[in-house]
Amino acid sequence: MRIHYRFTLIVLCALVVISCKEEKTDKVTASNQKEYTPKVFDVSKFESKIDSLISKMTLEEKIGMLHGNSMFATGGVERLGVPELKMADGPLGIREEISRTSWAPAGWNNDFATYYPAAGAVAATWEPELSYVFGNSVGQEARARGKDMLLSPAINIIRTPLGGRTYEYFTEDPFLNKKLSVPFIVGVQDNDVMTCVKHYAVNNQETNRGTVDVLVDERTLREIYLPAYKAAVTEANAYSLMGAYNKFRGDYLCENDLMLNKILRDEWGFQGVVVSDWAAVHTTVKSLVNGLDIEMGTPKPFNEFFLADKLIAAVKAGEISEEEINKHVKRVLGVLFQVKAIDGVDRETGSIATEEHYKESYNIAVESIVLLENDDDVLPLKLEDVKSIAVIGNNATKKNALGGFGAGVKTKREITPLEGLQNRLPDGIKINYAEGYLERYIENNNDQKENISHNGPIGVKELDETKLQEALTAAKDSDLVIILAGSNRDYETEASDRLDLSLPFGQEELIEKVKVVNPNIVVVMIGGAPFDLNKVKEQTSTLVWSWFNGSEGGNALADVLLGNVNPSGKLPWTMPKKLSDSPAHATNSFPGDEIVEYKEGLLVGYRWFDTKNIEPLYPFGYGLSYTNFEISNVKTDKETYTENETIEVTFNVKNAGGIDGKEVAQLYVSKSDSSIERPAQELKGFKKVLVNNGATENVTINLPVKELAYYNVDKKAWVVETGAYKLKIGNSSRNIQSEVLIDIK
Structure with missing residues (x-):
C-alpha cells in the first residue's frame, strides 16, 4: 500500500507539471437557471369524475376525508373506490411505519429505508441537480412504501442560528432556497407522490411555536419569507402545503385568510390541498372557510378533531354549508387523482433502500x-x-x-x-x-x-x-x-x-x-x-x-x-463570531413571548452582516478547497437592459492549484443609489463548476432582470428600479473577486 500511495503522488506531480505548461480554457454554457419541468397539475381534467364521486357520498364520508383517521392517513370511501390519503414523514428519508393510533413503531420488518443527508447538507452542495436527485430518490422510496404524500421539504428561512430545526431547513437566503426547493419538489412528484411543502409560513423558531404571533412587514414577507413557497406553487406545481403552528398578524396560520386564500390561492393559483401541522388547528368553521383542507394531529381521538364530529355538527346547525364541504373534498380528490391513487394507470411503483439510493445519498454527502x-x-x-x-x-x-x-x-x-x-x-x-x-x-x-x-x-x-x-x-x-x-x-x-x-x-x-x-x-x-x-x-x-x-x-x-x-x-x-452579532439577536427580537416582531426586516443572515459591516466567523457561501481558484474577467452581453430581458453574465474560473476541483461561483447584486432600503448585496445567481488543475473555465450565469425587482407595498406589485446595478462574482459573500456595472432602463 505504501508503494501505491507513493506512485499516486508521483503521477499527480507529473500531471501538475504538464498542466502548468499549457493552460486550457473551456466554456461552461450551463447556468444555475436550469429548468425543472414539473408534471402538469390541472384538476379540471378530473372534474367530471370528482363531481360524480361527491354526488354519491354521504356528509359523514365527505368529512371523513378532511381529517386524520390514523396518525398518517385521512379517511377514504372504500365503497366508491376512494382510498385513504397515506402520508409519510421524510426530511431524512421515509420514516418507519408507526401504529395507526399512536407514535409507537408498527413493528414491521420491511420498512427499512435509505437515510439521506439533511436539507442543510443538500444546501451546502449548492447544486440544484443534487436536490432533484434527493427528491426523486426519496419519492421512489415513498411509492415503494405505498405513500401518496411526503411531508417534505421544509423550506423555512433560517432566521436564528439557535433554531432547533435549522438542520432540516435549506438556508438563510430566499434565492438559494427557491433554487433548491423547486427541483426537490419536481423530483418527488415525478414519482406520483405529492410533496407537502412546509411550514407555511414565517415559522422560524421552535420556541412558543404553537402560540407566538409573528409580525413582519409586507416587503420583508414577500422578499424573504415567501419566495420559495411561491416558486413551489408557480414553478414546481406543488400539490400540497402544510400550515404552520404559529400565528401571523393575529390569526393562526391554519386559519389565516390572507395567507391561505388571498396569497396562496388567489395570487399564486394554488390548486392543491392545505394540510395542518399536527394538532395545529384551533377552530372548525373558521379554519375551513379560511383555507385549510385537511386536519392532522394528536393526541385526541380522531373523531374529536375540529374537522370531524364538530364539523358534522356545524353543517347540521347551518354554521357552514355543504357546498363549502364539497369544495374541500374536491381538492382532496383532485390530488388523489393527480398522483394516480384513484383509477391509477401506470402509477410509479418505486424502490427502497437500494444500492443506487445509497450511492445517491453518498453523492450528496460528499459534495456537502x-x-x-x-x-x-x-x-x-x-x-x-x-x-x-x-x-x-x-x-x-x-x-x-x-x-x-x-x-x-x-x-x-x-x-x-x-x-x-x-x-x-x-x-x-x-x-x-x-x-x-x-x-x-x-x-x-x-x-x-x-x-x-x-x-x-x-x-x-x-x-x-x-x-x-x-x-x-x-x-x-x-x-x-x-x-x-x-x-x-x-x-x-x-x-x-x-x-x-x-x-x-x-x-x-x-x-x-x-x-x-x-x-x-x-x-x-x-x-x-x-x-x-x-x-x-x-x-x-x-x-x-x-x-x-x-x-x-x-x-x-x-x-x-x-x-x-x-x-x-x-x-x-452565516456562522457568527458571537450570537449577539446575528440580526434576530442584535435587535433583541428572538424569541418573543406572545408576539415576536422581526425587527431586522430585510436584513436576514448575510444581508445583516454585510450591510452592517459586521465580520462573521465564517461568511455565507464560504468553503475552501484543496486547490486554489481565481475568478476574473466578469462581463455582460450588453451594458443596458430592460425589464423583460435576461442578463448574460460571463466570467473565468481558473484552477491555480495542483488538483482538479469544484468551485461555487456566486453572483451578488447591489445598487448603491437606490431610492429604497436595500441590503448591501443579495445573491441572485450561482454556478458550481468543475475545473481541472491548471485549466480555466468560462462560465455563464443567466440573470433575468425581473430577479432584481423589489416588492412595492403601495402598488402591491414587484417593481424593477431603473438605474445602475453592480454585479459581483465571488466564492462567498465576503470574497468578491470581479465585478461589472450594468444599467436598467
Whole structure:
C-alpha cells in the first residue's frame, strides 16, 4: 500500500507539471437557471369524475376525508373506490411505519429505508441537480412504501442560528432556497407522490411555536419569507402545503385568510390541498372557510378533531354549508387523482433502500462537506509516514438516522465517521479510538433530557476524567489525531431551540488538552447549525464541517479527509463570531413571548452582516478547497437592459492549484443609489463548476432582470428600479473577486 500511495503522488506531480505548461480554457454554457419541468397539475381534467364521486357520498364520508383517521392517513370511501390519503414523514428519508393510533413503531420488518443527508447538507452542495436527485430518490422510496404524500421539504428561512430545526431547513437566503426547493419538489412528484411543502409560513423558531404571533412587514414577507413557497406553487406545481403552528398578524396560520386564500390561492393559483401541522388547528368553521383542507394531529381521538364530529355538527346547525364541504373534498380528490391513487394507470411503483439510493445519498454527502480551515495543508492527509491515527470523540460512532424529537429513518446502513475511516484507510495503519467525551444532559427528576423554556437539551460540559485520559493516551500513541466533535440529533431537535452557540459535552476543553499531547490534530464538526468555534479555530489550523449526512456519511467524510474527493461544500448560512452579532439577536427580537416582531426586516443572515459591516466567523457561501481558484474577467452581453430581458453574465474560473476541483461561483447584486432600503448585496445567481488543475473555465450565469425587482407595498406589485446595478462574482459573500456595472432602463 505504501508503494501505491507513493506512485499516486508521483503521477499527480507529473500531471501538475504538464498542466502548468499549457493552460486550457473551456466554456461552461450551463447556468444555475436550469429548468425543472414539473408534471402538469390541472384538476379540471378530473372534474367530471370528482363531481360524480361527491354526488354519491354521504356528509359523514365527505368529512371523513378532511381529517386524520390514523396518525398518517385521512379517511377514504372504500365503497366508491376512494382510498385513504397515506402520508409519510421524510426530511431524512421515509420514516418507519408507526401504529395507526399512536407514535409507537408498527413493528414491521420491511420498512427499512435509505437515510439521506439533511436539507442543510443538500444546501451546502449548492447544486440544484443534487436536490432533484434527493427528491426523486426519496419519492421512489415513498411509492415503494405505498405513500401518496411526503411531508417534505421544509423550506423555512433560517432566521436564528439557535433554531432547533435549522438542520432540516435549506438556508438563510430566499434565492438559494427557491433554487433548491423547486427541483426537490419536481423530483418527488415525478414519482406520483405529492410533496407537502412546509411550514407555511414565517415559522422560524421552535420556541412558543404553537402560540407566538409573528409580525413582519409586507416587503420583508414577500422578499424573504415567501419566495420559495411561491416558486413551489408557480414553478414546481406543488400539490400540497402544510400550515404552520404559529400565528401571523393575529390569526393562526391554519386559519389565516390572507395567507391561505388571498396569497396562496388567489395570487399564486394554488390548486392543491392545505394540510395542518399536527394538532395545529384551533377552530372548525373558521379554519375551513379560511383555507385549510385537511386536519392532522394528536393526541385526541380522531373523531374529536375540529374537522370531524364538530364539523358534522356545524353543517347540521347551518354554521357552514355543504357546498363549502364539497369544495374541500374536491381538492382532496383532485390530488388523489393527480398522483394516480384513484383509477391509477401506470402509477410509479418505486424502490427502497437500494444500492443506487445509497450511492445517491453518498453523492450528496460528499459534495456537502465544507473545509473551513487548512492553513498548514494538513489535508488531504499525508499517510506515507503514518502508522497510527487517533480517532477521538463520541461523534465518531454516534448515529443520527434516529434521535431527537421528530422524524427519523429506520435504516440498515449508517456508516459512522469511524467506520468510514476503517473502510478507507490503507492496510497497516492502526486506528486508536477513544470516546473522549460523554453525551450527557442535565437531568430532571424523571431522568429525562430537560427542556427549559425555549432552550433545547442542555449538555453537561464537564469531561469524564476516565474518558479524557483514554483520549490523551490514544493521542500520545498516534502519529496524528482526528477529533469528531459538534452536535447530534438529540441536541439539535424539533420542538426546542438551543440555549446558546456553545459546544456541548466539554468538547472545547477536550480539543485543547489533546493538542497539548499531540499538536497534529484535525477537528471535524458534525452538526446542522452554527456553533461558537472561536476557541476551536485557535486550537487547530485544520477544521472541517460535516452534517447529519446520511447512510454513507462516514465514507463520504473519509474520502474528503484522504483526498479521494476534493471538498466543494459551501456554507448555506452565516456562522457568527458571537450570537449577539446575528440580526434576530442584535435587535433583541428572538424569541418573543406572545408576539415576536422581526425587527431586522430585510436584513436576514448575510444581508445583516454585510450591510452592517459586521465580520462573521465564517461568511455565507464560504468553503475552501484543496486547490486554489481565481475568478476574473466578469462581463455582460450588453451594458443596458430592460425589464423583460435576461442578463448574460460571463466570467473565468481558473484552477491555480495542483488538483482538479469544484468551485461555487456566486453572483451578488447591489445598487448603491437606490431610492429604497436595500441590503448591501443579495445573491441572485450561482454556478458550481468543475475545473481541472491548471485549466480555466468560462462560465455563464443567466440573470433575468425581473430577479432584481423589489416588492412595492403601495402598488402591491414587484417593481424593477431603473438605474445602475453592480454585479459581483465571488466564492462567498465576503470574497468578491470581479465585478461589472450594468444599467436598467
